[in-house]
Amino acid sequence: MSMKVNQMKVKEKMTVQQLIDEFSLSGVLGAGKLAKASNLLAEMIKDEETAVFLSLAGPLVPGGMRNIIADLIKNKQIDLLITSGANITHDLLESFGGNHYSGLGFDDEKLNHGGIGRIGDVYTKSTDFEVFEKKIAIIFNKIYEKVGSNPISIKDFLHNIGSFIEDKNSILKLANQNNIPIFAPGLIDSMLGLQLWMFNQENNLILDATGDMDDLSNIVFENEKVGAVLLGGGLPKHYTLASNLLKGGVDSAIQITMDRAETGSLSGAPLEEAKSWSKAKCGSNLVSVVGDVTILFPLILAGALDKIS
Template structure:
């Protein structure tokens, strides 16, 4: 390649006026073509093509702490409006969804806060978001009850992670919940590493009790044919 090949398309600077629509702003992002703005515009173009293609199955993959970061209701709305077809998520994101559904909260913090101070005051952290320890404790007790209910209803039958997620959603009475929205819309929501989260820890406690004759069984291999 020659030098001129690297200098083909000038950046067009964004201009804002009082009548600018969101669509027009995204188009200007495309014309700038740079950094996050340009990538956001490209993502919008890709999603629009997917949405217009009747044969396209739209997967939403959730990694990172998107629920603690405040994206929970948005994702629930995407499911409810059927703007996505399948969700694949970490177990942790759905743990935080369940915390909120049970009345817990995430709080704005700061990444420079000392870990020892948070430990002293029984506060969990997700980078710069804080959660009171008691919200996790409340979740743990409720999960133990739910696991017993699910195991009893299914009589030892193993569940896929999607079936497990729907069973959780069925028991969460919160319209802003991702799990609840997926259950109501019957949108598949797969949690491939569900054991690597609070769900897995409480499952271990539930299954290891001496009087637990019928433990909940979640079989990730059952996700494959679904």
């Protein structure tokens, strides 16, 4: 049955939720999907029976989303975080007094000579990483003194790092304080992983990646429902979905991606494809939004928080 498309209106002094409502009434194209995602996120956060799994891929901390993620943890609006090692690295960079910068131009050879690394139009300074290297080595040593050569899961390793962070805005510190587990299956593929490898040239701090699966599967089975919020794709997206496979898949999921499906890539795969693998349940509520996470997720989240406040 066909339905009339409602033409959207933008008024003065609109709240975010009022704008999302206009998107919802339109119900078409990207606006409609964004509204569905915002409304679904509100349901996930509000439903006490739903554990919310947040996955982060791409340079979201360097891209300005650190406080958004930190607040979700502090307010216990997510139950766990699955992320790339890079986002953890950049959280620590800021915790140790470093920053991320803008407006330095795209002459990469000149940037290299000046000790500047570029992530799109975000920049880091090698001097900040030098501080990071010194401070993280001190923390590694403290953890090593505590656990010795006994294997430690990546989740517990990150929990321990968080206990030594002083920055009150740190994702790792807030996760430690609020007992929100962080999983990072690709941790070694980051500057944090490189520093751990260098530390282990003279030590034996062993990470047990399979140990994380025990903890993650326990969380899956302990909760009535799981809702996944997938910001970007890659390993964090797959780890989030695959962790729910033994229980038949997630009950609901939102993904924001700019990748395409035609190549068969996981990052661009429509969420419906996950049903064929039992990574999303048949009948699950799934919404995919195409676009830049740093634009879309703050809008989706603001609308969801307006709705449940």
